[in-house]
Amino acid sequence: MPPTRLLSRWTDSSALSVGVLGVGNIGLVHLKSARAMPGVDVVAAADAVPENRERAETEGVTRTYDDYATLLHSEDLDAAIVALPPFLHADAVEEAAAAGVDVFVEKPFARSTAEADQMLETAAAAGIHVSVDHTLRYQPDMVGVKEAYEDGSVGHVPYASITRLNDGPLGRPPIQNPPPSWPLDPDAAGGGSLLELGIHCFDVLEWLFGDLEVESAAMGETLDVPVEDAATVLMRAPETQTTITLHCGSYQWEQLPEVNTRLRLEGITGTISNQNHLRDNFYAGAAKSALENVASRVGGDRTVFGPTYYLQAHYKALEDFIDAIRNDETPPVDGEVGRRTLALAETAYELAEETDRGEVPPPEVTS
Numbered sequence: 001m002p003p004t005r006l007l008s009r010w011t012d013s014s015a016l017s018v019g020v021l022g023v024g025n026i027g028l029v030h031l032k033s034a035r036a037m038p039g040v041d042v043v044a045a046a047d048a049v050p051e052n053r054e055r056a057e058t059e060g061v062t063r064t065y066d067d068y069a070t071l072l073h074s075e076d077l078d079a080a081i082v083a084l085p086p087f088l089h090a091d092a093v094e095e096a097a098a099a100g101v102d103v104f105v106e107k108p109f110a111r112s113t114a115e116a117d118q119m120l121e122t123a124a125a126a127g128i129h130v131s132v133d134h135t136l137r138y139q140p141d142m143v144g145v146k147e148a149y150e151d152g153s154v155g156h157v158p159y160a161s162i163t164r165l166n167d168g169p170l171g172r173p174p175i176q177n178p179p180p181s182w183p184l185d186p187d188a189a190g191g192g193s194l195l196e197l198g199i200h201c202f203d204v205l206e207w208l209f210g211d212l213e214v215e216s217a218a219m220g221e222t223l224d225v226p227v228e229d230a231a232t233v234l235m236r237a238p239e240t241q242t243t244i245t246l247h248c249g250s251y252q253w254e255q256l257p258e259v260n261t262r263l264r265l266e267g268i269t270g271t272i273s274n275q276n277h278l279r280d281n282f283y284a285g286a287a288k289s290a291l292e293n294v295a296s297r298v299g300g301d302r303t304v305f306g307p308t309y310y311l312q313a314h315y316k317a318l319e320d321f322i323d324a325i326r327n328d329e330t331p332p333v334d335g336e337v338g339r340r341t342l343a344l345a346e347t348a349y350e351l352a353e354e355t356d357r358g359e360v361p362p363p364e365v366t367s
Contacts, residue, residue, distance in 0.1 A: 015039050015040060015041040016039060016040050016041065016078045016079065016322060016325070016326060017041050017043045017075070017076060017077050017078050017079075018034050018040055018041065018042050018043065018077065018078065018079050018080070018081065019042070019043060019044045019045065019046070019071050019072065019075055019077045019079075019080045019081070019101075020034070020042060020044075020045040020046070020056065020061075020080075020081045020083065021045075021046050021068040021071065021072075021080055021081060021082050021083060021084055021092055022046070022047055022052075022068070022082070022083035022084040022085075022088075022106075023045050023046075023047040023049075023052040023053065023055055023056045023083070024047070024049075024052060024083065024180075026083050026106055026133075026314075027045075027047070027052070027081070027083030027084075027106075028055055028056075028059070029311055029314050030081045030083055030104075030106075030133075030314065030318060031045060031056060031059055031061070031081070032059060033311070033314055033315040033318050033319075034081065034318060034322075035059065035060065036315065037315075037318075037319060037322060039326075040322060042060075042061055043061075043062075043063065043075055043077070044061060044062075044063040044064065044065065044071050044074075044075050044077075045061045045063075045064050045065070045071075046064065046065040046066065046067060046068040046070070046071040047064070047066070048066055048067070050066075053065075053066065063075070068084065068088075068092055068095065069091075069095045072095045072096055072098075072099045072101060073095070073098075073099055077099070077101045078101070078102065078325065079101060079102045079103070079104065079321070079322070079325055080092075080096050080101050080102070080103050080104070081103075081104045081106075081318070082096070082103055082104065082105040082106060083106045084106070085180075085182040085183075085188060085189070086108055086110065086111050086182075086188065086189050086190050086195070087111065087182065087187070087188040087189070087190075089105055089106075089109065089110055089111075089115075089119070090110060090115050090118060090119050092105075093105065093119045093122060093123060093130065094119075094122050096128065097122045097123055097125070097126035097128050098126070100126060100127075100128065101128060102128050102129040102130070102131075102321075102325045103123070103128065103129075103130050103131070104131045104132075104133065104318060104321045104331075105130065105131065105132050105133065105335075105338070106132075106133045107132055107133050107134055107199050107200065107338065107341075108190060108191075108195045108196075108199045108338070108341070108342060108345075109132045109335060109338025109339060109341070109342060110190070110338070110339075110342060111189070111190030111191075111195075112190060112342065112346065113339055113342050113343050113346055116335070116338065116339040116342055117339070119335065120335050120336070120339065123335060129321075129324065129325050129328075129329075129330065129331055129334070130331070130334055130335035130338075131317075131320075131321040131324070131331035131333055131334055131335070132333050132334070132335060132337060132338035133314065133317050133318070133333075134199075134200060134203040134204075134317070134333050134337065134338070134341070135200070135313040135314050135316075135317045136164075136200040136201070136203060136204040136261065136313070137203060137204050137207045137333075138312075138313035138314075138316040138317050139261075139274075139313045140277065140278075140279060140312075141263075141274035141275070141277040141278050142204055142263065142274060142277075143277075144274070144276070144277025145208070145263055145265065145272050145273070145274050145277060146207070146208055148272045148277070149208060149265055149267075149272055153267075153269070153270065154265065154267025154268065154269050154270040154271065154272055155267050155268035155269045156240075156241070156267065156268050157240065157242050157265045157266060157267045157268075157272075158241070158242060158243065158266065158267075158268070159242065159243050159244070159266040160205070160208075160209070160242055160243075160244045160245075160263070160264065160265045160266065161244065161245045161246075161247075161262075161263070161264050161266075162201045162204070162205065162244070162245075162246050162247075162261070162262065162263045162264075163246075163247045163248070163261065163262045164197045164198070164200065164201055164247075164248045164249075164260060164261045164262075165197075165248065165249050165250070165251070165252040165260050166197065166250055166252065166260050167250065167251075167252060167253050168183075168193070168196070168223075168229060168250025168251070169183035169184055169250070170223070170225075170250075172253045173253075183196070183227075184225050184226055184227060185226065185227075186226055186227050189227065191227060191228065191345065191349065192219075192225070192227030192228035192229055192231075192250070193227075193228055193229050193230055193231050193248050193249050193250045194219070194228060194231040194233075194248060194345050194348060194349070195342075195345055196248075196250065197248035197249070197250065198231055198233065198246060198248040198345060198348075199341045199342070199345060201246045201248060201261075202246070202340075202341040202344045202345065203333075203337065203341050204263070205235070205237070205244060205246070206337075206340065206341075208265075209237035209239065209240045209242050209244070210237055210238075210239035210240065211237070211238065211239060212235045212236070212237055212244070212344055213235060213236050213237075213238060214233060214234070214235050214344055214347040214348050214351060215234045215235060215236055215351075216233075216234045216351055216355070217231065217232065217233045217234070217347075217348035217349070217351045217352040217355075218231070218232050218352050218355060219231050219349070219352045220232070220249065220251075222249070222251040223250075223251055229249055229250045229251045230247070230248070230249035230250075230251055231246075231247070231248050231249070231348065231352075232245065232246070232247045233245070233246040233247075233344075233348045235344075261274065262274065262275070317333065320332050320333065321333075
């Protein structure tokens with residue numbers, strides 16, 4: 001472990017110093033979450049876009065940079081939140097490793113398993129911890145499903161399904177501002193809906209059922225965009241002998257606070273659904289929280305928001321990372337978890353491509 005890390009390691013007598021790399025939509029969520037946590041000091045933020053740096057300053061961050069590498073090597077940080085586009089994740093982790101800074105990386109962890117391996121090797125050599133923002137497992141309804149499944153009330157679960165939909169990078173019409181270019185660039189993003197939405201589903205399914213095996217997949221292009229806007233994957237969980245279907249897409253107009261994820265476990269004695277684990281008066285409560293946050297922003301209130309139903313999952317994921325590095329422990333959702341979800345996605349892409357080329361072998365005939 002580099003000496004700089006030993007000197008900057010968090011102690012009970014000082015706050016943990018955090019830098020935020022990227023202050024777009026999700027970066028702002030992480031920034032606000034970190035500022036809400038006791039014993040955490042968001043000392044700086046970086047973004048190439050001037051308006052985003054102004055957002056950070058409005059939230060009370062005193063030092064901003066137009067370059068994340070400059071921030072990492074100018075500030076004495078304990079941790080950095082990497083909320084940059086996927087094509088910058090590897091470089092940001094390399095720069096953080098050189099500075100001896102633990103990292104919390106937005107999903108997808110990388111654009112490929114090869115890139116993920118490089119990032120993990122760099123982190124291991126520098127002795128830094130790496131965590132990935134897989135938040136679906138932190139949503140209260142998903143926690144409820146896991147608890148109900150583990151109490152055994154529905155017995156063996158032969159089949160499960162998960163669907164996750166939203167309106168994607170194009171947004172819900174009417175479009176007022178053009179979307180950023182990188183989500184529609186397969187080289188920059190690594191893929192489309194499967195990496196943006198399905199990656200969360202892979203994580204929550206492994207969290208429930210253990211290792212997964214991808215058996216077949218199909219990619220869809222409902223919209224005229226360069227990346228897939230729909231994906232359907234058939235899997236099997238060997239440990240629990242569960243067959244699972246996953247569908248994700250960015251073709252459906254999302255109407256908040258509608259829950260855009262459906263998870264069902266079909267057990268021998270009954271069904272477990274995440275819809276049954278939403279809190280009472282969910283829609284009214286979510287809408288009220290969202291309006292309060294909007295009013296706070298419009299009014300220029302610099303106090304940190306109270307996380308809504310969706311945003312509390314990001315808060316809890318970041319909190320787990322913060323708690324782990326305070327204790328110099330491996331975060332519960334570490335880089336290896338992020339790599340496994342990428343491996344599943346890569347297999348799905350490969351199988352879908354084989355199907356499109358007609359390379360699927362014929363079924364074996366037995367007498």
